[in-house]
Amino acid sequence: LMVVRPEKLRLVADADETGGVNLLPATVGDVIYQGDSFVCYATLKDGRQVTLRDYCRSDVLAKLPAPGEPITLGIDAQDVVLVADQ
Secondary structure, three states: OEEEOHHHOEEOOOHHHOOOEEEEEEEEEEEEEEOOEEEEEEEEOOOOEEEEEEEOOHHHHOOOOOOOOEEEEEEEHHHEEEOOOO
């Protein structure tokens, strides 16, 4: 079982940003704006849901697709915690 903090996921717009990053293809669900930050709920190809949290900066928001659109999320290996599935 993989555990990831929402603020450790990031939007990946193109292959230039993928050096050493694990990629998770997903579909955008709800996006909730919370003042200076937003939460994006996304569904991975296996049906599991993940949550991304980031700041509402123009460079980040420019990469955020509309709900229902495909998205690629990135996570550095050191930011992943593996837990035994019991």
